[in-house]
Amino acid sequence: QVQLVQSGAEVKKPGASVKVSCKASGYTFTSYGISWVRQAPGQGLEWMGWISAYNGNTNYAQKLQGRVTMTTDTSTSTAYMELRSLRSDDTAVYYCARLREPTDAFDIWGQGTMVTVSS
Amino acid sequence: SYVLTQPPSVSVAPGQTARITCGGNNIGSKSVHWYQQKPGQAPVLVVYDDSDRPSGIPERFSGSNSGNTATLTISRVEAGDEADYYCQVWDSSSDRWVFGGGTKLTVL
Numbered sequence: 548q549v550q551l552v553q554s555g556a557e558v559k560k561p562g563a564s565v566k567v568s569c570k571a572s573g574y575t576f577t578s579y580g581i582s583w584v585r586q587a588p589g590q591g592l593e594w595m596g597w598i599s600a601y602n603g604n605t606n607y608a609q610k611l612q613g614r615v616t617m618t619t620d621t622s623t624s625t626a627y628m629e630l631r632s633l634r635s636d637d638t639a640v641y642y643c644a645r646l647r648e649p650t651d652a653f654d655i656w657g658q659g660t661m662v663t664v665s666s
Numbered sequence: 667s668y669v670l671t672q673p674p675s676v677s678v679a680p681g682q683t684a685r686i687t688c689g690g691n692n693i694g695s696k697s698v699h700w701y702q703q704k705p706g707q708a709p710v711l712v713v714y715d716d717s718d719r720p721s722g723i724p725e726r727f728s729g730s731n732s733g734n735t736a737t738l739t740i741s742r743v744e745a746g747d748e749a750d751y752y753c754q755v756w757d758s759s760s761d762r763w764v765f766g767g768g769t770k771l772t773v774l
Contacts, residue, residue: 591765591766591768592754593765594765597763609762650697654711654714656708657708
């Protein structure tokens with residue numbers, strides 16, 4: 548079945564970086580894009596950006612420009628999201644989600660990865 | 667920047683109809699998607715492109731969109747529908763996705 552499986556929880560210190568993976572299965576990886584969405588504790592959903600698994604094109608939320616990098620490895624059908632210069636307000640559950648076109652709905656979501664930033 | 671406004675909470679008795687609104691400037695000109703999120707779980711797409719349902723989503727879930735308001739309607743509400751619901755649109759003027767603040771549906 549179609550699924551996205553994310554890497555496990557992370558605990559990082561302020562100023563460090565984190566890289567979360569999202570492994571796709573059950574569909575042709577390069578026919579879809581991957582968006583990343585985060586959710587701070589008790590808060591709503593925040594879109595972080597999108598990457599095309601076909602050609603690697605990206606579109607990042609302005610708020611995160613310069614701190615976030617999204618990549619894909621088509622040989623393993625895996626997408627990655629790296630966030631640098633972590634702050635306490637980056638503490639959140641990070642989700643990857645599949646979409647066919649950049650403006651389509653997110654039809655499949657990963658299970659989420661908790662990232663805690665604490666000194 | 668484009669803003670989507672949802673009521674923080676909606677309450678409904680079992681078997682009744684719940685309506686969750688999503689307000690935005692001329693939102694009727696955009697495609698609206700709706701997600702259901704239960705505690706500790708990832709969001710699930712329940713309505714896309716204003717009123718279409720993904721496979722596996724009950725017909726009790728429907729959507730509409732006109733003017734400045736989009737609405738998710740859940741008919742014959744069940745206890746299992748208790749969750750947070752989020753609306754979402756693509757803001758072409760800024761090339762970014764926008765989520766509403768979310769609505770907590772409580773089944774009394």
